[in-house]
Amino acid sequence: MKVEVEAGKTLLVDGPASVDLLSGKAEVLAAPIKRGNRIVVRHGKRLPFEIKSNATFEIMLGEGASYEEVEGSTIPENWVKAVNEIISEAKSNTPLTVMIMGEVDSGKTSFCTYLANVAIREKLRVAVIDGDLGQSDIGPPSTIGYSILNKCVKDLFDVDADNACFIGLTSPGTATTKVIEGLSKLKEEVERKEAQLIIINTDGWVEGEDAASYKLRLVETLKPHIVVGLQQSDELLHILSGIGNAKVYTVDSPSAIKKRDREKRKILRELSYKKYLRGAKIQSFLISWINLEGTLLGKGITPSRERMRQIESILGVKPWYCEETQKTLIIVLGRNKWVPEENLKKLEEAIKKRIKVFREGEESGLIVSLKDINGRFLGIGILQGIDYRRRAIKIYTPVEKGIHTVRIGQVKLDREGKELGVCTVFTE
Structure with missing residues (x-):
C-alpha cells in the first residue's frame, strides 16, 4: 500500500x-x-x-x-543534546568509550544506533559492542559481539559481528564474570583497530542489589568515559549514583518505544538463532581432534577394568560410559537407567571424588560455539549427540572450515532455532 x-x-x-x-x-x-x-x-x-x-x-x-x-520527532531532545556533546568530545579525546544502560525496552539499542549514525555522519570511526546476551543484535543470542561500522545503519541486527565471545546463556545472572571478561577482551580488540568512538550496549538487568553490583563492576572494569542511562523516572538511580569515574548523562526513555512481552523477546531471539544457523548441516568430530570447552567431557581417561567393577558394584547398574579426571568421575547412564541417590553417595565416599551423572541423549540440542585456532569466533551450532564409545560428537552448524574449539552452552534449541529450555548438567 x-x-x-x-x-x-x-x-x-x-x-x-x-x-x-x-x-x-x-x-x-x-x-x-x-x-x-x-x-x-x-x-x-x-x-x-x-x-x-x-x-x-x-x-x-x-x-x-x-x-x-x-x-514531530520521536527522538527526545535530551538525546540530541547528549549525542552532540559526546560527538564533540570524541573528536578531541579518542578513543572515547560510552556505555549505555537501561531496563528492558527502554530504548538502549535505539540510542546506540542513533549515536553511531550521528558519529558516522561526522566521519568518526565507530565500534559498537553488544553486551545484551538475551536480545543481542550483533552476534547470536548467548554471545556478546562487536562490529566496526563503516556506514549508517537502520537496525543493528543487519550488521555482521566482526568477532564475538560465547557465554552460552541468554541471561547474565549466573555468568557475570564471564560477561565482564568477554566485554573487556572485545574492548581491547576494538581499541587495537583504532576506533574513535566505542559504544557498549548492556543488558536490561537493572533491578535489585545483584544487578546494581554487576553494572558497577562493568563500569569499574571497562572504564567508560561516559555512561548514558535511559529511564522514565528514577529506576537507574541506585546504579548511576554509584558511578564516580565517568561522566553520567541521564536521558529519557522515548514514549514511542514499544514494550515487548517475554514471548515477543523469545521470538526475536529465535529469529537471530535462525539467521546464524542458515545453511547448517550435520558434521562429526572426534573429540581428540578438537578442543572441547564448557564441559568436563573429554578431559579425563577411561577407568581401569578393576575400577569399573568397583563402580558397577556400588551403583548397582552398568554405566554406558565412564571418564575419570583427578577430581571428578563422569558417569553416563543409558536413556532409561536410574541410580538411587544413596548409591551415588556411597560411590563418592569410596573413591573420594565428585560424581557427575549424565544420561545418554541429554546433550542433544545444546547450543555450541565454534572458534578457530586463534580463538576467533566462527559461529554457532547445535549439538546433535555424543557417541561416547567412539568419543565423537555431531554438530549441526553452517561453519565448515577452521574449527579448532567447540564450547558447549546451556541453552537448548531445535534445528529451526526455537528454544527448548536450559540444561546445566554438562557445565564444568
Whole structure:
C-alpha cells in the first residue's frame, strides 16, 4: 500500500513489515534512507521513519504488523543534546568509550544506533559492542559481539559481528564474570583497530542489589568515559549514583518505544538463532581432534577394568560410559537407567571424588560455539549427540572450515532455532 506522510512527522512501523521510500526524504535514527533500498522491520521491532520532506512510502505489512503517524520527532531532545556533546568530545579525546544502560525496552539499542549514525555522519570511526546476551543484535543470542561500522545503519541486527565471545546463556545472572571478561577482551580488540568512538550496549538487568553490583563492576572494569542511562523516572538511580569515574548523562526513555512481552523477546531471539544457523548441516568430530570447552567431557581417561567393577558394584547398574579426571568421575547412564541417590553417595565416599551423572541423549540440542585456532569466533551450532564409545560428537552448524574449539552452552534449541529450555548438567 502507498502511504504519504508530511514533513515534520514520524512514521512508526511495527514489524513484520517492509518499507520502500518512493519519494521525499526520511531518516531512521539519523540514518538517511535511499530510494530503492527496501527496509525490513522485524517481528517484534518498531522503526521510526522521521520525515524530512514530504514522502511517499510503499509498505507491506505481515501478520500483526501496523503503522501510525505521529507529530514531530520521536527522538527526545535530551538525546540530541547528549549525542552532540559526546560527538564533540570524541573528536578531541579518542578513543572515547560510552556505555549505555537501561531496563528492558527502554530504548538502549535505539540510542546506540542513533549515536553511531550521528558519529558516522561526522566521519568518526565507530565500534559498537553488544553486551545484551538475551536480545543481542550483533552476534547470536548467548554471545556478546562487536562490529566496526563503516556506514549508517537502520537496525543493528543487519550488521555482521566482526568477532564475538560465547557465554552460552541468554541471561547474565549466573555468568557475570564471564560477561565482564568477554566485554573487556572485545574492548581491547576494538581499541587495537583504532576506533574513535566505542559504544557498549548492556543488558536490561537493572533491578535489585545483584544487578546494581554487576553494572558497577562493568563500569569499574571497562572504564567508560561516559555512561548514558535511559529511564522514565528514577529506576537507574541506585546504579548511576554509584558511578564516580565517568561522566553520567541521564536521558529519557522515548514514549514511542514499544514494550515487548517475554514471548515477543523469545521470538526475536529465535529469529537471530535462525539467521546464524542458515545453511547448517550435520558434521562429526572426534573429540581428540578438537578442543572441547564448557564441559568436563573429554578431559579425563577411561577407568581401569578393576575400577569399573568397583563402580558397577556400588551403583548397582552398568554405566554406558565412564571418564575419570583427578577430581571428578563422569558417569553416563543409558536413556532409561536410574541410580538411587544413596548409591551415588556411597560411590563418592569410596573413591573420594565428585560424581557427575549424565544420561545418554541429554546433550542433544545444546547450543555450541565454534572458534578457530586463534580463538576467533566462527559461529554457532547445535549439538546433535555424543557417541561416547567412539568419543565423537555431531554438530549441526553452517561453519565448515577452521574449527579448532567447540564450547558447549546451556541453552537448548531445535534445528529451526526455537528454544527448548536450559540444561546445566554438562557445565564444568
